Amino acid sequence: MDINFEHQQSAHCENGVASNLLRHRGMILSEPMVFGIGSGLFFVYLPFIKVNFAPGFSYRPMPGKIFRKLAKRLGIGVKHQRFSSPEKAKAVLDEKLKQGIPVGLQVGVYHLTYFPDEYRFHFNAHNLVVYGKEADEYLVSDPVMDYTTRLTEEELQRVRFAKGALPPKGHLYYLERLPTDYDLERAIKKGIRQTCNDMLAPVPIVGVRAMKWVAANIRKWPKTIGIKKTNHYLGQLVRMQEEIGTGGGGFRFIYAAFLQEAGTLLTNPALIQRSEEMTAIGDAWRDFALDISRIYKNRKSGSDVYEKLSDKLLSLAQREKEFFMRLKKDV
Amino acid sequence: MSAPDTKGDENAGSMRPLRINYIRVKKNEVPQDEGSLAKKNVHELCYAVDENGRYTTVPSRGWEVKTLALNESLELIEERIAATKSAVIAGELSPIAYFMELNRMDIPLLASYVGIHRWFVKRHFHPKRFQKLNKKTLRKYADVFGITVEKLTSGVC
Numbered sequence: 001m002d003i004n005f006e007h008q009q010s011a012h013c014e015n016g017v018a019s020n021l022l023r024h025r026g027m028i029l030s031e032p033m034v035f036g037i038g039s040g041l042f043f044v045y046l047p048f049i050k051v052n053f054a055p056g057f058s059y060r061p062m063p064g065k066i067f068r069k070l071a072k073r074l075g076i077g078v079k080h081q082r083f084s085s086p087e088k089a090k091a092v093l094d095e096k097l098k099q100g101i102p103v104g105l106q107v108g109v110y111h112l113t114y115f116p117d118e119y120r121f122h123f124n125a126h127n128l129v130v131y132g133k134e135a136d137e138y139l140v141s142d143p144v145m146d147y148t149t150r151l152t153e154e155e156l157q158r159v160r161f162a163k164g165a166l167p168p169k170g171h172l173y174y175l176e177r178l179p180t181d182y183d184l185e186r187a188i189k190k191g192i193r194q195t196c197n198d199m200l201a202p203v204p205i206v207g208v209r210a211m212k213w214v215a216a217n218i219r220k221w222p223k224t225i226g227i228k229k230t231n232h233y234l235g236q237l238v239r240m241q242e243e244i245g246t247g248g249g250g251f252r253f254i255y256a257a258f259l260q261e262a263g264t265l266l267t268n269p270a271l272i273q274r275s276e277e278m279t280a281i282g283d284a285w286r287d288f289a290l291d292i293s294r295i296y297k298n299r300k301s302g303s304d305v306y307e308k309l310s311d312k313l314l315s316l317a318q319r320e321k322e323f324f325m326r327l328k329k330d331v
Numbered sequence: 332m333s334a335p336d337t338k339g340d341e342n343a344g345s346m347r348p349l350r351i352n353y354i355r356v357k358k359n360e361v362p363q364d365e366g367s368l369a370k371k372n373v374h375e376l377c378y379a380v381d382e383n384g385r386y387t388t389v390p391s392r393g394w395e396v397k398t399l400a401l402n403e404s405l406e407l408i409e410e411r412i413a414a415t416k417s418a419v420i421a422g423e424l425s426p427i428a429y430f431m432e433l434n435r436m437d438i439p440l441l442a443s444y445v446g447i448h449r450w451f452v453k454r455h456f457h458p459k460r461f462q463k464l465n466k467k468t469l470r471k472y473a474d475v476f477g478i479t480v481e482k483l484t485s486g487v488c
Contacts, residue, residue: 011376011388032378032386052404110435116373118401122440146374146390163443232407238400248361253378257386279380286396293396296403 005102005131007141007148011247011254012060013127015040016143017104018067020129022076024102025178036258037073037191038066041251042198045210047217051165052121054236057214059250061198063106063125063166067173069194073187075179082169086161089170090153093130096174102131102141106171108162114142114149124166130156144245188262189331195255196328199320208324211317218310230306234292242289252282270330274323281319288312358387362394408435419486425461426483427452430476444475 005024010016015034022029035041039061046056060066071078083089096103108124109115132139137150151159160170199207214237221230241250256278263271291309358381374390381387415432418424431441442449447468454460455468466480473483 009374009376009390011378053407118405120435122435144375146372164440167443232403235400235403238396239404242394242397242400247376247378253386257378260386275386276384289396289400293399296399 003097003100003102003131005129005139005141008143009146010143012040012245012251013143014063014066015254017127017129018070020141020143021102021104021175022178025175027076027178030257030261032254032258032261033188034070035066035251035254036195036262037187038068038070039191039194039198040066041195041255043207043210043250045205045214047205047213052236054233057237057240059241059246063127067104069191070187073190074182074184077176077178078173079176080171080173082171084169086157086170089160089172090157093172094133096172097130097133101174102129104129104173105156105160106168107156107159108164108168109159110162111155111158112142113151113155114145122162122164124162124164124168185266188266192262192327192331196324199324200328208317208321211313211320215310215313215317218306218313222306231295234295234309238289238292241285249282249285252278252285256282268330274327274330277323281316281323284312284316284319288316358382358389361389361391362396363392364395364398365392408432422458424456425458426486427461427472428456430472430478430483434476441475445471447471 003024006020008016008020008023010019010031012031012035015031015038018034018038019029019031022034029037042059042061044056044058044061046058049056067078070076081092083092093103093105105128106124107126107128108122109126110120110122112120112126128140128142130138131141134150136153138153138156140149140151140156142149160168162168201207201209203209204213218230218234221233225233240246242248247254256275259271259275259278263269263273263275288309291312295305358379361377361379374392376388377391378386379389412429412432415424415429419426419429427441431438434441436444438449438452442452445452447455455464455472469480469483473480476483
């Protein structure tokens, strides 16, 4: 049961899996397109949830959302399944592979043997494709890797039934039917509109408002929780923004690539203009990460450093607010 | 593309000048600092613009800024492991606490892996209660940590 599956690396696992699964069936959508139509750009601040001893920040929506939205907007039929029994989960996977269907899986990162040690955290929302089985080894296409890899039955069972926050419970998904014809323009506009609404949402933990909240907290942290903890929290922010999967600058560059592609496709020069603006915003995010790393590097303290960081994040929030208000008018 | 150079100079005034290079999202300026990915010969895909302003992807070997943030987090884990280890040696905690830290877990996570309520897991951190644990329970913990029961009960070293 060998499936001729083309592995293509991507920045983010979920877009990559979606893009690769679709290409296998002859529907070509680039990673930025998947990301944009699925409204992947986001910002959320969860101060009451501690991840790795720091508050939760995320630059993307809940795992699985991007692919689900993409499927809905283009009329792609995706079958999702979760299991309570690992044996059943394995049987279904094997059966689908036998039918020649590549299968997407949600897995935990910690027990993925091919990842470098430094990246092995208990994070359960990673995605990969299994496209075959040889003896008792599964052929794995992990979109964030340069090359395809293999996992034994036991290793795969372990990552499919990882525990903790957002447990995968053997979650698998595969394409059932593709639309005969679809309206890409409508889907793109819908995706953009939702991203604008998300980012401008009148809730304090989401979008631009959440960035402002984080900025206010950066000002307070050194006094309330001390320098060491503040630095750790800021480190978490950098990791979420820049770590493998974001394509740099907290997904802003992928989004800029999407706007460029969409602008060309719909011959809408305004979108190309927005793409350039988004690139500049992404640069500013990288700049922000760089400033945080300077704090580690110099071991420099003093509240003015944090005041400056806070100001920087506030100005980023303001820039994004104006950006998304303009973008909303363009579609 | 707004070049953040001017901003960089402004910062240099307040902080010591740095070796970290300024990055911009130009194709030839995607950071290539040797990160932990490079060790396994893995590259990370970054989005950047080429000479004509078109978006393209470039494999990156890492970025020092990220490596610093990651190292900070790993140092914290190391610190916690060391602190727990000395507590176990001092007889304040059971080896379960040490192996939990070693596996980068916390109590709720360990509890869900072994299938024992976290209240009881916390009780098993007590050295005296740990001594009384039966083989079956020890087996559960050892399996989760990927070690033998003997290793779990023989203390940390």
